[in-house]
Amino acid sequence: MRNDNKIGKLYGVGIGPGDPTLLTLKAKDALEKADIIFAPKGSDEGISVARRIIEQVIEGKKTYIELTFPMTKDKNLLKKYWKKAGQRIAGELKKGKQSAFVTLGDPFIYSTYIYLLRIIKQDYPKIEVETIPGISAFNAAASRAGFSLLEGKEKMAVLPVNETMDGIEDALKDFDTVVLMKVGAKLQKVIRLLKQKGLAKNAVLISRVGHPNEKIIRNIANIKDKELGYLSVILVKTKAG
Amino acid sequence: MRNDNKIGKLYGVGIGPGDPTLLTLKAKDALEKADIIFAPKGSDEGISVARRIIEQVIEGKKTYIELTFPMTKDKNLLKKYWKKAGQRIAGELKKGKQSAFVTLGDPFIYSTYIYLLRIIKQDYPKIEVETIPGISAFNAAASRAGFSLLEGKEKMAVLPVNETMDGIEDALKDFDTVVLMKVGAKLQKVIRLLKQKGLAKNAVLISRVGHPNEKIIRNIANIKDKELGYLSVILVKTKAG
Numbered sequence: 001m002r003n004d005n006k007i008g009k010l011y012g013v014g015i016g017p018g019d020p021t022l023l024t025l026k027a028k029d030a031l032e033k034a035d036i037i038f039a040p041k042g043s044d045e046g047i048s049v050a051r052r053i054i055e056q057v058i059e060g061k062k063t064y065i066e067l068t069f070p071m072t073k074d075k076n077l078l079k080k081y082w083k084k085a086g087q088r089i090a091g092e093l094k095k096g097k098q099s100a101f102v103t104l105g106d107p108f109i110y111s112t113y114i115y116l117l118r119i120i121k122q123d124y125p126k127i128e129v130e131t132i133p134g135i136s137a138f139n140a141a142a143s144r145a146g147f148s149l150l151e152g153k154e155k156m157a158v159l160p161v162n163e164t165m166d167g168i169e170d171a172l173k174d175f176d177t178v179v180l181m182k183v184g185a186k187l188q189k190v191i192r193l194l195k196q197k198g199l200a201k202n203a204v205l206i207s208r209v210g211h212p213n214e215k216i217i218r219n220i221a222n223i224k225d226k227e228l229g230y231l232s233v234i235l236v237k238t239k240a241g
Numbered sequence: 242m243r244n245d246n247k248i249g250k251l252y253g254v255g256i257g258p259g260d261p262t263l264l265t266l267k268a269k270d271a272l273e274k275a276d277i278i279f280a281p282k283g284s285d286e287g288i289s290v291a292r293r294i295i296e297q298v299i300e301g302k303k304t305y306i307e308l309t310f311p312m313t314k315d316k317n318l319l320k321k322y323w324k325k326a327g328q329r330i331a332g333e334l335k336k337g338k339q340s341a342f343v344t345l346g347d348p349f350i351y352s353t354y355i356y357l358l359r360i361i362k363q364d365y366p367k368i369e370v371e372t373i374p375g376i377s378a379f380n381a382a383a384s385r386a387g388f389s390l391l392e393g394k395e396k397m398a399v400l401p402v403n404e405t406m407d408g409i410e411d412a413l414k415d416f417d418t419v420v421l422m423k424v425g426a427k428l429q430k431v432i433r434l435l436k437q438k439g440l441a442k443n444a445v446l447i448s449r450v451g452h453p454n455e456k457i458i459r460n461i462a463n464i465k466d467k468e469l470g471y472l473s474v475i476l477v478k479t480k481a482g
Contacts, residue, residue: 014380014384016265019267020266021265021266021267021270022265022266022267022374023265023266024257024262024263024264024265024266024376025261025262025263025264025265025266025269025298026260026262026263028266029262057266106380106383106384106390107384108380108383108384108388108389108390108391109380109390109391110391110392110393111392114389114392115392117387129387131384131385131387132384133263133376133380133381133383133384134376134380135265135374135375135376136380139255139347139349139350139374139375139377139380140374142347142349142374143255143347143348143349143372143373143374144372146358146370146372147349148349148355149347149349149350150349150350150351150399150401150422151351151352151355151356152351153401153403154401155398155399155400155401155408155412156398156399156400157396157397157398157399157416158391158396158397158398158399159396159397160391160394160395160396162394167396167415170415171396174408174411174415175398181391
């Protein structure tokens with residue numbers, strides 16, 4: 001898919017939470033047509049999880065370029081990395097290379113792609129971008145656990161767990177379904193709150209959904225494993241069912 | 242995939258919002274392995290939208306059984322239809338037929354599949370069911386509109402629009418992103434509320450996402466078309482960005 005006359009197109013491709021068969025047909029097609037696949041990773045030494053997932057289903061030899069986005073909350077430092085990544089991607093697109101940037105889950109849910117896209121739109125407004133949605137972790141988790149997210153007139157809140165547990169109590173009061181993301185080290189705090197509200201039995205934790213070591217835990221009141229919060233989603237029904 | 246010794250397995254397959262290329266590889270595989278594909282429709286005379294979508298990408302001849310679920314809010318009447326559908330599905334599974342039930346979007350978001358699954362679990366507990374997640378309308382809408390759903394510490398509310406506009410005002414106050422589903426005839430009411438809150442310019446309406454007649458409307462304050470609310474999702478950012 002070379003085109004020497006014009007700038008290549010960039011596909012932002014959501015690849016789902018981990019199971020490579022959860023890629024969409026459209027995502028697979030975009031990746032197979034791409035000359036270059038950009039894949040994010042957390043450090044220069046690390047491997048790109050997204051790359052390892054798609055390599056299992058994408059046919060044909062590809063040029064992979066792994067881009068580092070360090071695990072930091074320092075926005076200024078991150079901005080430098082996004083700018084550098086944008087520059088690298090733009091450079092390849094200007095050679096007429098069709099390209100794809102792969103991102104875990106859905107591209108517009110807690111993804112580095114959101115920031116990268118913003119930088120590309122700002123610094124290289126002529127680049128055409130098409131975003132391909134992906135199965136988000138909480139949709140995959142719901143299917144694995146047989147957990148109904150929304151039915152009838154129900155309302156759902158999706159929020160990250162912060163140190164201060166900000167917003168969770170209100171969400172548990174006002175919404176039928178609460179999806180807790182980025183649980184991490186705050187798992188025991190979440191469990192305590194859910195027990196206190198009498199909702200621990202209405203909750204299910206899905207860890208590493210779609211990955212080979214996926215775990216589904218329904219009796220979350222008894223969780224002792226501190227590491228389980230990482231890459232976990234907790235789904236809660238707030239009304240007696 | 243016949244097995245005369247045991248009951249067939251049922252796959253509940255989310256097929257995404259309309260674009261057949263938004264099926265996952267797993268969904269396509271489950272449908273291609275199925276002897277029988279059950280597809281919901283709104284009336285005996287109507288056609289199954291889900292069937293029309295998958296027929297565009299599924300290879301091999303299939304036996305389709307269209308199941309009617311009338312458009313009514315009468316739960317007792319609906320329950321009869323779910324029971325009848327469950328009976329029909331169980332009947333085929335008992336013949337050892339591998340089967341799939343297709344459902345638009347994600348199976349666990351506002352779907353008839355949720356009720357059907359409950360009936361099957363209750364009436365036929367021996368039937369093995371596997372649910373395959375699908376791209377939900379709001380994820381697809383976000384990708385089409387280039388709309389960031391969640392980043393950093395943001396919180397998202399997903400809720401249907403009721404006659405009383407119940408919960409929408411609170412969600413607009415407490416959440417960074419609000420996803421309004423089932424807009425329907427209440428479109429003008431929603432637009433009035435968003436204008437009143439100074440949020441109409443932060444909203445985007447995506448109608449029939451993934452279908453050939455998809456529309457993306459960013460200036461929702463000026464919408465005159467009353468039909469546009471049907472099969473539409475409205476995405477709103479509540480903070481100045």
